[in-house]
Amino acid sequence: MGLQELAQDVAHGVETRLASVTESLFDPVIRLGVTGLARAGKTVFITSLVSNLMDRGRMPQLRAAAEGRIEAVWLQPQPDDTVARFDYEGHRAALTGDAPRWPDSTRAVSELRLSFRLRPSGLLGGLRGPKRLHLDIIDYPGEWLLDLTLLDKGYQDWAAQVLDRLARRPEGAAYLARVQAADAAARLDEAQAQGLAADYTACLSALRAAGLSDVTPGRFLMPGDLAGSPALTFAPLPRPDNPPRGSLWREMERRYDAYRTRVVRPFFRDHFARIDRQVVLVDALGAIHNGPAAVEDLRRTLADVLTAFRPGRNGVLAELVRGRRVERILFAATRADHLHHTQHPRLAAILAALLREAKDRADFAGAETAAMAIASLRATTEAEVPVAGGRMVQGVRGTLLSTGRQALMYAGELPADPARLLSPAREGAEGWLDADYAVMTLAPARMALVPGEGLPHIRLDRAAEFLLGDRLR
Incomplete structure (x- = not known):
């Protein structure tokens, strides 16, 4: 890099940090980065998150919503006029129409701003007026990460x-x-x-x-x-x-x-370095379905992903000196609705095991990390599924994307010990010795939304509490 380029980067960085400090002091902003590895459901996650923050009837685990501290949430023009706006309205229409379909995925950076009016909490909350907080959601492809x-x-x-x-x-x-x-x-x-x-x-x-x-x-x-x-x-x-x-x-x-x-x-300079909360969506079920090589590749990739972040805690002086750092990172295993709820803890444990090395580094740097099994949009209902030998197992029912027909699905019994998957993956096994895992590609289900309720989901409220709860108080 030449000296002129370095000087321009330094000047740009100082300007960006000063703007960030001004926001923190007078008009607080959370910049939430959302990315996902291949086929993880990034667009649906953002659409459902915005839907459920605006209509919070399905968000009991988001404490600020449950306690009535969120008085209003509304969409505003995004602050960056040079970045495409995330098409929330179009994506929501695709998911909720008479013939629901998965929306097209975005192939570049896009952004959306949500503004909150919050009732102050604490003993002196009644003496102060409502406060305002902005949430800027930055959507970018996982490959770019x-x-x-x-x-x-x-x-x-x-x-x-x-x-x-x-x-x-x-x-x-x-x-x-x-x-x-x-x-x-x-x-x-x-x-x-x-x-x-x-x-x-x-x-x-x-x-x-x-x-x-x-x-x-x-x-x-x-x-x-x-x-x-x-x-x-x-x-x-x-x-x-x-x-x-x-x-x-x-x-x-x-x-x-x-x-x-x-x-x-x-x-990195214009988008990534300004993020202070991050979601990484992971299709862990798809990797398990594709075999040990895909699981080991996912483990290595997740470790590399976390090295790209600058984990740590933010403060006004620290931001001015060294720029913003990612305070909280959520790794979310998507498509949890493809499993019966009794298997969700096992899916989350497998993701946590995949992240162990990377998580230890982030925790040491002062960031908070979490692993969850979620479904941004619930596309199934739980049902008993017949398998070989006349047994009935706990699975799900959904609509096949390829035919539009209803089908029963049993993805397989995930192991209680994640090492049952990670060990053969590390050792280069060609396939799973004593298990068979399969997932189908399902279409979104038709839904009848009740006023005040966002899109149906699994644990999106817990994800929002981890990512935003401390700033909504």
């Missing part, structure tokens, strides 16, 4: 790690064959570089389809207006001995560095 780990990783290290992982995955075979045929020390040929980038992008798509989470660089799968640019035209190659200037390897290194500098760093 994973890209933050590239900031501390050079091209040579990143490429070596990626190639090592691909060697153990069948989805990587075609790309590795292309790499073996390439001469990384030869002079750059642009057509060859574009072909390698295209093949690597196809490899990432196959990995994601197989249920794997680590698919960096994230913009390769959602390039937007960067499609075709040199910053997205690189791929991992093994380093040859003394690669010369102008060689394929050197150009790949240069473009990788440009991606970090021109794409990843601005996202």
Whole structure:
């Protein structure tokens, strides 16, 4: 990075911190980041959260709502005019129409502001008037979060790690064959570089389809207006001995560095570095369904995710000196409605075990973390399901997305001890030895909402209490 760029970043950072301190003193704001790994349900989470904060009849575990301290909640224009507005109204209409459907997922950063009018609490609460608090919800793709780990990783290290992982995955075979045929020390040929980038992008798509989470660089799968640019035209190659200037390897290194500098760093500076509460949505059930390799990949990815955060506690002086830090991080295992409620504690325990290493680091830094099993929108009802041998087990009933027909579903019996899943995953087992896990893709159910009630959910009120409860007092 040049001195001029560094000076601009420093000036921008000071300006941002001063604005943040002003907000904290005169018009408090919570900036809640929401992201999710592949197919975790980010858009539905935000839509349901906003719905249930505005109409709080289904939020008994949110203490400020249960105690009547929230007098009003309303949508306001977001403060950042350069970021797309999260389409809450359109997404809610998709979920609640006569033919309900899952809304389209967002593929870039979007934002929404909710404002609260709160009745003061405490002995002197009656002597003070209502106070106002803003909640800015920042929605961004999980793949972009994973890209933050590239900031501390050079091209040579990143490429070596990626190639090592691909060697153990069948989805990587075609790309590795292309790499073996390439001469990384030869002079750059642009057509060859574009072909390698295209093949690597196809490899990432196959990995994601197989249920794997680590698919960096994230913009390769959602390039937007960067499609075709040199910053997205690189791929991992093994380093040859003394690669010369102008060689394929050197150009790949240069473009990788440009991606970090021109794409990843601005996202960190302009959006991520200003977040002070964070939700990471995780499709743990999908990973279990896809097998031990997907579970181990998820464990590594979650550890990497937490290193991208700057956990700790915020204070006015601390914000001015070092910028905001993430105070609370919620990891939420979604699709809990695909399981009978008796299995929810086991799903939460599995997620907590996956997070153990990362959680210890965050707790040491002063952040609060939690793992929960939730359903942002409940799409099932509980029912008994017949299985082999004439037994009846506790499962759920829902509408199949593919056919629109009602179906009974039993995803399998999750183990009481998470090590039953994590140990074979770490050891590289090809499949589960004594269990079979399966999940179906369900459509949202038709619903008849009662005035004053938000969308039906599972534990969204507990999630909101963890993330926001201390600031709603």
